[in-house]
């Protein structure tokens with residue numbers, strides 16, 4: 001029995017849900033309300049000491065960290081395989097999870113925060129807002145949230161986010177031109193699944209073009225991704241109309257700033 005502690009429009013949960021769908025698995029979903037800080041409930045912290053989603057529980061064993069959860073699912077349910085057997089190819093696959101874990105995750109959060117969640121948080125009571133900033137006392141995370149809350153798109157964390165996407169997309173375009181149609185070649189792997197929610201988020205915010213206007217191979221990859229049934233069933237079908245509308249409305253408000261910052265970054 002697979003249980004997933006989940007939150008609808010969370011990029012990390014989306015990775016896991018796509019993988020579950022690709023494996024043909026059903027799961028029991030338990031929604032953790034991030035905006036009312038249910039992730040800090042002491043019982044939940046026993047499963048996930050970081051106080052974040054997702055957490056997967058399989059036969060009583062909790063597994064945390066979305067990248068590790070996806071690999072765990074592939075090890076536990078080998079059909080169809082989503083990781084190459086060859087160690088060199090496997091290392092190549094993990095380069096893409098590194099991009100996510102060392103830049104794109106924070107990047108997607110900061111860009112979404114500056115465009116959208118920031119507005120939502122302005123309407124919270126100060127006590128609830130502070131509690132959300134605090135997380136479980138992680139000072140780096142608190143400073144990052146504070147910075148983007150105060151300065152919006154002018155926070156240095158948004159600049160780091162834009163750079164993280166630029167670096168990953170530069171490599172992605174070059175890789176797809178050498179091997180495609182997927183990141184490791186013929187077979188769709190966890191490399192692609194890892195990246196999917198992060199491209200989807202920019203696209204739904206109406207911002208993807210800022211990076212990909214002159215990157216046709218990423219656009220082809222994204223078009224193929226949107227047609228893949230496991231992507232639809234694990235991600236796009238589960239985003240609510242209200243969430244789509246929020247992203248569509250708020251994303252474009254930071255487009256000019258993103259363009260300006262990208263120009264600066266590309267000049268070096």
Ligand SMILES: N[C@@H](CCC(=O)N[C@@H](CS)C(=O)NCC(=O)O)C(=O)O
Nearest residue numbers: 010011012034052053054065066067
């Ligand atoms: N590296 C972790 C990151 C998990 C994470 O931070 N998840 C976000 C949602 S995408 C979360 O739970 N945030 C809680 C919060 O914002 O307080 C993973 O990949 O699982």
